[in-house]
Amino acid sequence: MSSLWEYLIIALALLVVIVGGAVVLLHGRGGRTKELPGRESTPQGTRPPGAGGGAGTDDDGGVATLPRPGPTTVEPEAPVEPTTLPEPEPTPTLERPEAAAGRLQRLRARLARSNTALGKGLLALLSRGELDEEAWEEVEDTLLTSDLGVEATTELVDSLRTQVKVEGTRDEATVRRWLRSDLLTLVDPSMDRSVAASRVGTRPAVVMVVGVNGTGKTTTVGKLARVLVAEDKDVVLGAADTFRAAAADQLETWGARVGVPTVRSDRDGADPASVAFDAVRTGIEVEADVVLIDTAGRLHTKVGLMDELGKVKRVVEKQSPIDEVLLVLDATTGQNGLRQAEVFSEVVGITGVVLTKLDGTAKGGIVVAIQRKLGVPVKLVGLGEGPDDLAPFDPEAFVDAIVG
Template identity: 65%
Template sequence: MGEWLYLVIGIAALVVLGGVGLVAGTLRGKRGGAVGEVEQRDAPTGGAGTDLLEPPTTTPPTTLPPVPAPQAPEPEAPTAPAEPAAPTLERPEGTASRLQRLRQRLAGSQGGLGKGLLALLSRDRLDEDTWESIEDTLLAADVGVKPTQELVEQLRTRLRVEGAGADVRSVLREELVTLVDAGMDRRLQVSGADGAPGVVLVVGVNGAGKTTTVGKIARILVAEDRAVTLGAADTFRAAAVDQLATWGERVGVDVVRGAEGSDPASVAFEAVRTGVEQGVDTVIVDTAGRLQNKAGLMDELGKVKRVVEKQAPVTEVLLVLDATTGQNGMIQARVFSEVVDVTGIVLTKLDGSAKGGIVVAVQRELGVPVKLVGLGEGPDDLAPFTPEAFVDALLG
């Protein structure tokens, strides 16, 4: 009996224990998750009585939108370098206004010679002392000995024949125009034959204004609507080449240049060849002006002329002289005339000289006419020479 009692109590205990296990399993099933599954939960926020099995009561963190990855900037389209603005071309002054300024400039600077002669010739009595004073005035103006003697003789004769009623001013004007030789051909030969361009060689010592004269002649021709090419054959002076290039840019004229120290004849040849190919009207060549000795100068200028004429004949050789140098200018004129066949003379700085008689002297010395005269530093201060305008300016 006692054994059955123990058996019943044991069976009852097993039943109770089984029921408790069943209830615990049910509760676990309700909280979710199969047996053996590990549940990930946030760490506790702290605080008494927090059940580690319960979900956290804090507000979940705000989820930020994803930050876009930085994008490389789009490459900018390459821009073409800005082209420099084309230089504004100048319109050179015409011949008519140049001649007008020639009269005005010479009248202001050369009037001393003419006024002095008129004052002496207007005396009541023309004695020997007066005629000697007239000779001295002409010689001081660089007219030269022989031309002075000729002029004085002509004036003596005419005033003696015409007597006291003679118009002294008219007589002096006529004789001065004759002395300057109005019959000379002063036209610039700037046109070639058979479609070839005219070729102008410009010669003279450095310092006389040779390169500037080339630029100013180009302006005269451009004002007459002629196409021009310049040759910078004074290759021994870099400044001369740059200066000539500037003159060309101002009026839209091409300038052919070579490296510093290159052969002047090759540059002159290339300039004329370019002019022939482009069909221009005139090619003007600036030559070197060194004057160490006549032999070297002759070789250099002779070579330039020979090489150039393989392309086109030289139509003009202009000798540039500084009017203020007086007898030194005459010496230079003689040397160059022996080296090259000078066909015309350009007198620069004539407006600043009281010695206008150099016009007469140099023409007598070389037997060639003064064709152009420089009147100042301005770009258009170069004008064709006319004896009448010159003499009128001398007389004021």
């Protein structure tokens, strides 16, 4: 057995020698290993960055050590500014107009001051000890100066002369009572002074407001809207004054203050009849109680402009009757306003009168003259610049303000 192990050990030693010699022989040829086709050789000792025996290994077949990545620099995010929402526009506070019922009573003192010359002048004359013809002429002059008109003045003087002759008394209280009674008869409290402002069947009432330039027509429409809103009416405004650039803006401002919509054109100089037609159509659609149509001021002597006013009325009447045509007159114009009233009445058929600036004149007699000339009542009076200084005309309060 021992000899057998000796032979095996010798054989293994020879095998190791033979293999080692073969390896030395192979490396000794040319000094390099045979390269595989298609692969470039790389000089020993050099290696381009990233080269190796394969992805993830080194040249000796070991696991390659990848370079440690450098520290990553994270750019700080820019601070996000909070989104600022626009502040909502404050909801305008709607005004609650003063009730119209007591306005003329509240403004009676103002009216009385404006008519002091008429009332006190007459009382002073009539209370004289002797009323001769010269005194009666002074009474007539005072009445004519107040724009009462010749016919009404003659009637009033004749009535007073008769009462003085019959009664034979001239004390101030008695004369005041006579004067009040006769003036009230001339003003005629029996006339219907209501303004059409309630729905008629399935449509709104339609009110058209006309007048010459400078009478305060647009302002009057705005104030009238306040009167009606105070009576809980649903109102629509129509800005058919398309010639004056600021008229529609002015009317829209009046309406916005009390929550009333305004129908207007987007351009200046638009057809006023078209705007008026649209306003009435809107009033029908929203089931309003009344539509107020503001028209452009025009001189009664301008035939073309008056014809255009007639066209506005005709166009509106194609879809709805016009229930009211209010003529705005400046009380300070006196008798000159009568001719204006006549022409407007011929063209559009006046149904009522609004007297503005009545607080600025002692010519209260114009009320009687206008009513007699047109056969229509004074329905509203303007007694100041305030938004609620338009009042329904009250004949008794008016006469009381004159005679004191």
